[in-house]
């Protein structure tokens with residue numbers, strides 16, 4: 001009898017409780033450039049209720065209903081004169097107030113113009129939060145979360161968290177990187193593979209196994225105090241199949257739905273291919289990324305607003321130094337243009353890097369500012385991931401030199417930069433969480449590895465290191481994604497190798513780490529290596545020479561990709577050497593007159609500094 005009563009009360013609550021279960025964004029600010037805000041309200045039968053707000057400066061412009069009566073969208077206009085504070089959203093059933101929701105408008109911490117995003121002066125460090133360091137073992141398992149920690153499972157959760165990152169901010173400073181791209185930290189309450197973070201189940205909540213929203217804000221602030229910017233990894237193309245929307249979709253067109261499971265063809269080329277079929281384009285952008293990752297339909301204007309506001313909310317709330325947008329080509333491109341432009345309207349000096357994982361320069365360049373897109377509203381997307389240069393660098397030092405192979409791969413790729421609207425702001429890398437680690441790709445050959453690292457940290461673009469890459473951490477994609485994402489040595493109590501405290505790291509890896517640090521120190525101290533003009537010379541006989549010059553100072557990087565020592569005649573490079581009087585090899589104490597020849601050891605990249 002008692003059970004029936006309890007059930008009855010529960011049922012009554014489910015059916016008649018008009019309590020707003022969710023209002024998102026959870027709060028907002030007064031004084032944003034865009035004075036409009038659209039609240040998404042989720043509550044049982046909320047569409048039957050009338051909405052009233054009585055607060056000076058806040059006007060209800062429109063209330064929208066959905067196919068599903070459990071949702072409403074409330075369009076607000078928030079005057080810049082509005083007083084910071086809380087107001088009530090009252091929900092009426094005819095004349096009876098059935099619910100009240102308290103909504104807060106906060107004061108902006110700073111003017112948007114002061115919010116500078118990452119740029120060419122930075123070096124980015126990508127890390128996977130579950131695999132970097134476990135700073136708080138108490139959050140490894142959380143009752144409400146489906147997947148529990150299991151460090152013995154390569155595809156399981158290992159317990160890394162925000163506290164682990166916070167604890168080691170000095171490691172990044174000492175290494176010489178100035179921006180952290182952290183793989184997604186938002187809730188992934190998925191039954192398996194939740195560690196990578198790309199199946200988001202709540203866009204407004206940090207995964208409890210990483211920490212709280214406040215922990216994230218605190219970590220960003222602490223990083224900022226050490227001049228380290230935090231780049232948030234966001235995903236607009238899809239969500240996790242356990243996202244709360246999936247239990248009760250606002251409308252059928254919230255997701256792209258098919259009669260049977262339909263996967264994306266992953267062919268971003270179809271989007272700009274003049275010969276592409278509409279079918280291929282549709283499958284590219286509407287097909288699901290995976291069973292666990294339903295495809296979001298950004299053509300739905302309410303979802304579009306939701307995502308745009310979500311990104312602005314995180315920038316403003318957490319004081320971000322940049323966004324990395326996952327699977328950029330897979331989302332609706334008109335929406336992506338609108339999103340990027342909305343972010344730049346609020347934050348003109350911000351930066352976003354779009355993951356454009358394509359094979360060629362032309363296909364990649366398409367996404368940077370939509371140079372070639374036939375669109376009324378071109379995008380302000382400054383920065384794309386430079387996969388073509390990554391592939392070139394991974395080939396170059398393993399190949400026999402020829403007209404097209406070896407260091408010619410670098411030359412051939414960079415010579416296509418005219419296609420980009422701004423190649424200097426490309427994010428460049430040798431490896432990331434999805435592809436072979438560079439050290440493994442050059443079979444742990446230190447000479448080849450040093451050539452790659454020297455190229456990465458001296459050519460044009462914004463360099464990015466992938467955690468562990470600074471000391472030749474190995475990993476092959478053929479062994480599964482987990483092999484690319486092993487735990488950072490020293491991130492867990494009791495680790496036999498501890499990089500943070502320089503304990504038991506094999507000698508070759510110590511040498512590699514030292515080499516990376518010295519290169520970063522050089523780059524950080526010299527604007528010519530960050531923003532200087534790149535001039536390169538056609539490779540010949542296995543050597544490749546390029547200069548980075550800011551007018552006052554220049555660097556000459558001379559690579560010998562072959563198996564014989566080269567005595568390099570410098571007269572060939574007179575055009576770039578002319579303004580300078582003195583030279584010194586990186587590592588040498590003093591400058592001397594520019595000689596006729598320099599010697600390049602086999603398989604080496606030698607850096608020379610030039611001054612007037």
Ligand code: CA
Pocket residue numbers: 134135136137138139140159160161209
């Ligand atoms: Ca933990």
